[in-house]
Amino acid sequence: MGDPHRVGIVGLGVISRAYLDTLANHPAVSIVALADLDALRSASVAAAIPGAESMSVERLLARPDVQTVLNLTIPAAHAEISLGAIEAGRNVYVEKPLAVTFPDGRSIIERALTAGVHVGCAPDTVLGTGTQTARAAIDGGLIGRPLSATAVMVTPGHERWHPHPDFYYAPGGGPLLDMGPYYISALIHLLGPVRAVVGAASRLRAERVIGSGPRNGQRIPARVDTHVTGVLEHANGALSTITTSFDGVATTAAPIEVQGETGTLAVPDPNTFDGDVRVFPLGGTGWRVLAPRAGYVGGSRGIGLIDLVSADGRRSPRAGGDVALHVLETMTSLLTSVAEGRRIELTTAVQRPAPVPLTPVDDWKGSHAYGR
Known part of the structure; x- marks a missing residue:
């Protein structure tokens, strides 16, 4: 070892x-x-x-x-x-x-x-059984050719629980740069890279009130847009619509949903490692849950670093810098689109990371044999 x-x-x-x-x-x-x-x-x-x-x-x-x-x-x-x-x-x-x-x-x-x-x-959550099982289903043709996807994250704001939330509302923060990496990384694993984006955004209020910790009740300025939405054009022709918000209360929307020619997949929260992947086939009468078929079982934060270490030059890290740079350009291009009111073409391209085979928890926690 x-x-x-x-x-x-x-x-x-x-x-x-x-x-x-x-x-x-x-x-x-x-x-x-x-x-x-x-x-x-x-x-x-x-x-x-x-x-x-x-x-x-x-x-x-x-x-x-x-x-x-x-x-x-x-x-x-x-x-x-x-x-x-x-x-x-x-x-x-x-x-x-x-x-x-x-x-x-x-x-x-x-x-x-x-x-x-x-x-x-990060995020390495997309290496868990949730996103990876959905990817395996798409790659296996379960929903036919993927046509579109939606990604939705709605919360009332991190100041409700974080004792020092200032950086969430300063330049470099906001719901897209904070939470967008989970959703966009998942969309890249599922549908591949993004070639262009169009965005829109708003800001509900100019201040936020800290809700916990020693600064409870203190007001801080919101210096960035707190509701960002956009359309991502994937290189394979699929269109994803993303919404990230610190202004809403709740949503009934699936965190990610992928629509294909012969079915629709409901994908669990990409901020978590597992969760049920559900499919509604063309001509079906309801949703059914897919058994986990790929991903690190019982994954937890830090597994992306373990995956990097285990790669050992034999393959690219699955939570690698190339994907992170593409995600970053996707997000910053959305914000540029908001500011300039136009469609932005990306300058980076990336290969979908290697899929994660179904890897029992004892394997990735206990030896160097994981991460094939």
Whole structure:
């Protein structure tokens, strides 16, 4: 099996807990270094992980035994930390989005290519049995030629639960850049790359009220559009309509639905790893649930990094930087379309990542044999 892959983590905010639950005891990786703006928080987390050491970001990036930097900072810092890691010769796995601007994202990918290091990026939820079973159904011809899709995410806003939600409502935030990566990544796995987009957006109110934590009741400005919708033209001719909103309350729409010539698929929430995939065939009388047929069973955040480590040069990472850059350009092009009122053609293209075979939880949690 070889020695565990050595990982340093930068950023220990809310999302880090989910990654640590997956990675801290995984035999394929060893968390050796931790860094956070809050040194006390970093030290506290390090104390609970055998062999891990708390340190500054600069020291972590320079540490020679760190092979991959897991970048869990806020989106505005993604590019700075990722580029610093790449310049130090480290692989990078970054929380979504890859960066907050397309030029920054492109710089990450181009510099990594020059440096000969790998880039991975969330979301890895699309590697679970939900999205992967839906993909297997499409690839197997269950609904015939896919014609269109809808993707819908409606919430009243993250300030209701997040104690420090400011970055969600600052440039680089908003519902599309925050939640869009889940839905657009899933659409790329299901239908392939996007060639052009048209977008529209609105902003319900100028302020938000924090609903929890020490700043409960504090008002913060909403400096970005909080309801974004658009049409994605896929290279295969399919059309997807996406809605991401921090302004609504709830929706009855399936998170993702794919319409084909001979059937329709209802796909579970791409912010989760599993869930029921349902099909309504042409001439049928109702929906039926498909048994899981692909994906990492019982997947959890961090499995994209495990998938990257297990690829070991034999294949491209399934949650790779190339997909993340294409997702980022899709989102930023939608926002450009909103600002300029025109259809935007994308400059990037990407291959659909390799499908994930049905992989039992014991396989991906217990050995290097997973991720074929």
